[in-house]
Amino acid sequence: MWNIEQFRKDLETVVNIDSGSFDRDGVAEVGKFFEEKCKAMGLITKVNDETQTLEARTHEDGPIDILMLGHMDTVFPKGTVAERPYREEGNMAYGPGVADMKAGLLIMTTLTERLKKEYPDMRICLAFNGEEEIGSLRTRDWMIGLGKQSRHAFVFEPGRAGGAMVMKRKGNIDLILKFHGVASHAGIAPEKGFSAVTEMAHWIIELNKMQDLSVGTSVNVGLVKGGTASNVVPDYAECFVDLRFERMEEMEKVQARVAELEKNLFVPNVTVDVEYQGIFGPMNPSEATKALIEKTNAKAAELGQTIEWVATGGVSDANHIGALGVPTLCGCGPVGGNTHNQAEFLELDTIEQRLDLFYALMPELV
């Protein structure tokens, strides 16, 4: 029923294109591959060269029954393919991004090709993001825009061991804070110095006060840098902060607190730059998501599959859509593991399982 040979050939082709998030040419090449594939099956495609996104629809703009989402970038720099290109060994495939998530992208196009033929009225949109691994800062609004038009969303990040999918993800804010003070000799002219490190220290304390594990909010100042020597009042300091949330209100509270701190610095003559590296709303299963999970379980059972559902503190583009309340499933791709490291693998026999499952499920949702 599916041409798995062709799938694996395509998988080899796309895995063997280096497409680290900062490798614009590589991401563009992957985009080109999928653009051509989508055009060949008669989809309407829209490419944004600036933000490196590809949107492919069965119908002109308007409401979307099924949104399928994936990212073309990987965490691996240029040259990785030369070191360890795509290879198969028994049921396993290896290579940079094989599971996270080039196989998932091919599931999207393979499914759509058949769904479009069998169900021409089904309004499908495929969204290919070029910068998920670095936080989707420039592409977030585009995805949210698509999410708002969508009735269901499926994100084809790799499935977990045993075929588990993801129903719940924490929200995340990733911040870099850069403090600029005034340097001076700590012995000769301490009164002329304004310490960036002292300002940062205040922020660290204030941010940590926001942690409330009872509601799922955690704060981690994970990396700090600053100053040059003990006898110099430091004119520069920076820290990297990771905040996780289960609740949207908590996320908004923290953002408001950061804005407040920005306006009320502790040390005179110090300034701060707040740089958001990533903002992902929490994805909590709505009633509609729970209903979708039930339908998915029923379909899986008909096919002799069992799907486990997991919650994770990690984020993906599913957060952007799930946070809108749109029923969203993540981890819909074939099963893989060891992502973001060189032992990344994909279980080849799960390709067909996922194709079967979503091909049976999606038409029942429209």
Ligand SMILES: [Zn+2]
């Ligand atoms: Zn991924």
